[in-house]
Amino acid sequence: MTRRRYDESDVRSRPNPRGSRPRTKQRPEHAEAQPALITQVDRGRYTLLVLPETPQEQVVVAMKARELGRERLVCGDRVEVVGDTTGRPGSLARIVRLTERRTLLRRTADDTDPVERVIVANADQLVIVTALADPEPRTRMIDRCVVAAYDAGMSALLCLTKADLADPAELVAMYQPIGVEVVVTSRTEGAGAVLGLDEVRSHLVGRTSVLVGHSGVGKSTLVNALVPRADRATGVVNLVTGRGRHTSSSAVALRLPAHDGWVIDTPGVRSFGLAHVQVDSLLAAFGDLAEVATRECPRGCTHAADAPDCALDAWVLQGEDPTTTAAREARVDSMRRLLTARNGADTP
């Protein structure tokens, strides 16, 4: 028996020892990519509305293309998508590009943990849903939501529910001076309808609104009334803890019935860690105060109540008449309250 000769073909060669494909820094162009809106994210699967607001609009499930790397995509993101965009059962498209975000609602896990989490992109306003009773309102929590909204470049709307159980006057007076608009809703015994809904709707027209609120405040009740097909599960408040059951799941964008805006329900978001918020971005939400502070405050001024030579104190005293002075004082006090909320923990 002759021995087979050992030759080159026996040597398994791998031209690129680090991988099976040559690497390139060039990204594919994807000229055929279609615009889409992310309406829900669930464990790496994205529900999209491809070509939104056009006759070809289509609900499609997609995954993120590798080339997007570790970039987190969230509800409200505008993206571009390729592949199977038929939306047929089992089809999977590929998100290849993220469009620049207009606003970005973020939070840190808590105030000492600097890891930022993006919650929702491109929303216009944060609707802070708070019950006037059952569970009791927590102003610290509201303040923190306002800070998160202002930092995101969004406006804030305070929606006070359960006005059939308690008077909203005190909270209304507290939030109006800081530019937070307030709407009040209630429900009468036996009647299924939510009173005050038309006013809530008038604030949502043509905008994308993110709804946040603690469990049991009536957020699902509100969402179901606004978007009748949404079918967000409503829980029952536990009489012992005052908390509701966590009946809803992940953040989802829901279109208002007349196609005149979106609401994004965020069941998992019940508080905001604010370690990422810079004093300046909070101050910027108070145009009049920011102007004074930029012009006259000493460098590195914290603008807090105990800050030496903070120009905001002098500005209050310079009010032309008692009414102006009182209004200025209320603005500065409120801004400082938010600064404190940014620094402190969320306490009941």
Ligand SMILES: Nc1nc2c(ncn2[C@@H]2O[C@H](COP(=O)(O)OP(=O)(O)OP(=O)(O)O)[C@@H](O)[C@H]2O)c(=O)[nH]1
């Ligand atoms: N009295 C009164 N009860 C309300 C009102 N709105 C909602 N509720 C009740 O409050 C409870 C909680 O409402 P939900 O809509 O489930 O609250 P949620 O904020 O969505 O809570 P989760 O589902 O746990 O996130 C339910 O029993 C509702 O019927 C209101 O205006 N007045």
